[in-house]
Amino acid sequence: MKTTILADGTLYITPESTLDAYALGQWSKANLDVAWFAQPHLPKIIVDLSQYPGASQPVVLDTNGGAKQ
Structure with missing residues (x-):
């Protein structure tokens, strides 16, 4: 795994x-x-699985700010 801390402090994991x-x-x-x-x-935090689309189910935010899987 590769981790990077972006300029704004975000942890970016690939x-x-x-x-x-x-x-x-x-x-x-x-x-x-x-x-x-x-x-x-x-x-x-950003977990970037874009190169491995089968590794995770998408998370969809609803209009109330919650999430659904």
Whole structure:
């Protein structure tokens, strides 16, 4: 996995292998649920699985600021 802290302080995580992508997808599924998005102050984090589209289910924000998986 490759991690970078962007200029604005955001943690940017990208997998470097299929195994990394699977692990990040599983971590995201377990930790980035609807309750995560309901918090008033979210940590700045980007998990970029764009090179491995099958590694994670999309998260869709609803109009009330929550999330659905």
